[in-house]
Amino acid sequence: MEASETEGRTFMQAISEKYSPENFPCRRGPGLGVVVVPSVHQGSPMKDRLNLPSILVLNGCGISHAGEEGEIAAFCTHVVELDLSHNKLQDWHEISKIVSNIPNLEFLNLSSNQLSDAVLEPDCTKAFSSIRRLVLNNTQVSWDTVHTFTQEMPELEELFLCLNEYTTVTPAAMPCPTLRLLHITDNSLHEWSEVRKFGSMFPALDTLVMANNNLSSIQDSGEILQRLFPNLRSINLHNSGLNRWEDIEKLNLLPKLEEVRLQGIPLLQAYTSMERRSLMIAQLPSVTSLNGSVVTDGEREDAERFFIRYHLDHSEEELPHRYHCLVTKYGKLAPLAEIDLRPRCHAKVEVRYEDKVEQVSIRLDQTVAGLKKQLRTVVQLPTSNMRLYYIDKSSAFGPDELKYRARALHSYSIQDGDEILVVPKIK
Numbered sequence: 001m002e003a004s005e006t007e008g009r010t011f012m013q014a015i016s017e018k019y020s021p022e023n024f025p026c027r028r029g030p031g032l033g034v035v036v037v038p039s040v041h042q043g044s045p046m047k048d049r050l051n052l053p054s055i056l057v058l059n060g061c062g063i064s065h066a067g068e069e070g071e072i073a074a075f076c077t078h079v080v081e082l083d084l085s086h087n088k089l090q091d092w093h094e095i096s097k098i099v100s101n102i103p104n105l106e107f108l109n110l111s112s113n114q115l116s117d118a119v120l121e122p123d124c125t126k127a128f129s130s131i132r133r134l135v136l137n138n139t140q141v142s143w144d145t146v147h148t149f150t151q152e153m154p155e156l157e158e159l160f161l162c163l164n165e166y167t168t169v170t171p172a173a174m175p176c177p178t179l180r181l182l183h184i185t186d187n188s189l190h191e192w193s194e195v196r197k198f199g200s201m202f203p204a205l206d207t208l209v210m211a212n213n214n215l216s217s218i219q220d221s222g223e224i225l226q227r228l229f230p231n232l233r234s235i236n237l238h239n240s241g242l243n244r245w246e247d248i249e250k251l252n253l254l255p256k257l258e259e260v261r262l263q264g265i266p267l268l269q270a271y272t273s274m275e276r277r278s279l280m281i282a283q284l285p286s287v288t289s290l291n292g293s294v295v296t297d298g299e300r301e302d303a304e305r306f307f308i309r310y311h312l313d314h315s316e317e318e319l320p321h322r323y324h325c326l327v328t329k330y331g332k333l334a335p336l337a338e339i340d341l342r343p344r345c346h347a348k349v350e351v352r353y354e355d356k357v358e359q360v361s362i363r364l365d366q367t368v369a370g371l372k373k374q375l376r377t378v379v380q381l382p383t384s385n386m387r388l389y390y391i392d393k394s395s396a397f398g399p400d401e402l403k404y405r406a407r408a409l410h411s412y413s414i415q416d417g418d419e420i421l422v423v424p425k426i427k
Contacts, residue, residue: 008064199228
């Protein structure tokens with residue numbers, strides 16, 4: 001029996017409305033996965049034909065119940081991804097009735113359904129056995145429910161548990177050997193003693209995304225980190241509470257770590273953006289991607305040299321271990337010379353007119369027209385009757401006429417001691 005409107009809508013009611021030919025025209029083509037399915041029941045309240053893609057998006061449709069299971073089975077056999085986020089699902093039994101009739105389902109998103117009080121019975125979990133990616137963000141599901149899933153889903157590879165208000169992690173009785181990605185951002189896991197439990201729970205973990213958890217430190221030794229996370233390749237600790245370089249150094253003890261995301265942490269607030277990236281790259285020799293950007297060989301060398309010079313004024317007691325490693329590699333580097341690259345503002349030149357020569361200081365930020373005005377009193381010629389030539393005394397080339405009134409003088413690279421030749425125009 002279908003649920004009343006006050007209780008919400010059924011899964012099949014939502015499908016019938018969204019994917020009817022009027023609302024979802026059939027488009028055929030590579031990758032679209034659209035299947036035109038005729039209605040299977042005479043007198044069915046659904047349309048006679050539905051255009052169903054292999055990826056169903058039914059978020060925010062007010063779904064609370066499954067509806068007729070036979071119709072789900074008839075219409076959704078080809079579906080591989082299903083988004084049921086922001087609905088009114090509160091019963092795992094109803095969810096399992098939907099999922100059990102979609103035999104090829106690999107991705108399921110249940111985010112923002114209130115499932116904190118829902119009890120997951122073991123017989124319901126069999127319906128989820130084909131799913132590889134499960135999203136339970138903002139559902140407040142208990143760790144017992146999570147463990148039931150991980151133990152009964154032999155294909156599970158990716159698990160999303162964001163915004164679930166977790167402050168602790170309850171260990172699992174048995175590990176989940178297939179999980180490769182755990183996305184658990186925006187919780188309250190402040191202590192490393194909780195995070196380390198993921199190592200034994202998910203021994204094949206490749207990617208750990210823990211942004212916005214305010215993790216205070218990384219406390220384990222190198223031997224323990226290697227044993228707990230032997231396959232971890234990528235870690236995201238954006239907006240954590242890390243405030244010691246020792247915590248960053250400990251990331252080097254993860255044997256396969258290649259990708260790190262570490263922005264918004266207290267440790268880096270005092271540095272410029274260039275200093276942050278350079279110091280982080282130098283501290284993490286095995287990392288090939290930092291904050292989403294590839295670390296090139298050239299950038300790494302520049303960063304490591306910068307790291308040495310940055311610590312030149314530190315006392316021996318303050319020098320990090322990484323400093324000594326890099327000094328062994330590059331030697332003790334001298335500070336870089338400070339070079340003023342600002343353009344020159346003035347130059348003292350010889351102004352030559354007929355048989356007269358006069359030393360004149362000229363502004364290089366002015367134009368040729370401005371220089372002519374400056375020289376009117378020097379050579380006693382109106383600007384309209386004046387031709388100027390620039391002679392570079394360090395060059396073998398001849399005079400260069402200053403033809404263009406609007407051109408800035410600094411573009412000619414005029415230096416002290418060069419010559420400006422003034423020639424009256426021939427009438």
